[in-house]
Amino acid sequence: MSQPREIVPGATYLITRRVLRRHHLLRPDAAINQLLVYVLAVSTRRYDIKVHALCAMSTHLHLVVTDTNGVLPRFLQFFHRIVALGTKVLRQWEGPVWDHEATSVVRLLTRAAVVEKIAYVLANPVSAGLVRHAREWPGIKADTSELGRGLLRATRPAAYLDPENPLWPDEVTLPLSLPPGIARDSAERFRDDVAAELELLEAQAHAEVQQQRRPCLGADRASRVSPYERATSFEALRGRNPTFAVGREQGDAWRIAGAAVRAFRASYREALERWRAGIRDAVFPSGTWWMRMLHGVNVTGTALTS
Structure with a gap:
């Protein structure tokens, strides 16, 4: 039996959903990028979810969001379902798209946790040895300079979505909002803190890649990998799936x-x-x-x- 989860209006979360058996179904090409931005924009508007950061890897998807009205399960159900159906059409894929493990939902309880987890999300392609710097990743993502002020746009994908259905407009926008508690006059400091944490994570990833003598795949090759192949790098199975995060050096917060x-x-x-x-x-x-x-x-x- 799974643990009961408290759903609180206004809570901020790191959300991670993995593709079945680590297939590269979300390979960062134009069609998948368009689908993800479009469906995320429609879904967040429908449920009043605020997006702060995101990064779509070939095998999994990270979001940092705030659930304004306490309807996170409804949002996740709708968003993941439409992404899966669109992906099945684009990739001509039979069977499930998402892994059978439950979506990882980690509530971020402090400013430090938000900074660290956003940097973690943005650093994912670097940590995986795919690109040297987060800004080079060709999948959908947020750059540190866009936090709280970026705007992603997408037209309706031809795959799966009915143009006659008013639920699917011709074009949508996805704003990147500041997390709760970050005032406009402190937004630049927040972006600087995320950038510093990201720089630290990139340096750690570079050192690890160098130690292991692994070549960097590069953005172009990452965009051309077969979506039907599976990732072969080591990944621990059934590890800890935390409920919340407070960040480093936060006293008794944990x-x-x-x-x-x-x-x-x-x-x-x-x-x-x-x-x-x-x-x-x-x-x-x-x-x-x-x-x-x-x-x-x-x-x-x-x-x-x-």
């Missing part, structure tokens, strides 16, 4: 956050046991999502937007 997660889970399970015993007026903790959506259970606090 301990406090861990205690809050344990308290939510304990309260949730106590209410669930009562509900299973037939006590239909059992009250679940604020942040309960699935039981409220599926069964309409009572939840403490203000009701979330469905």
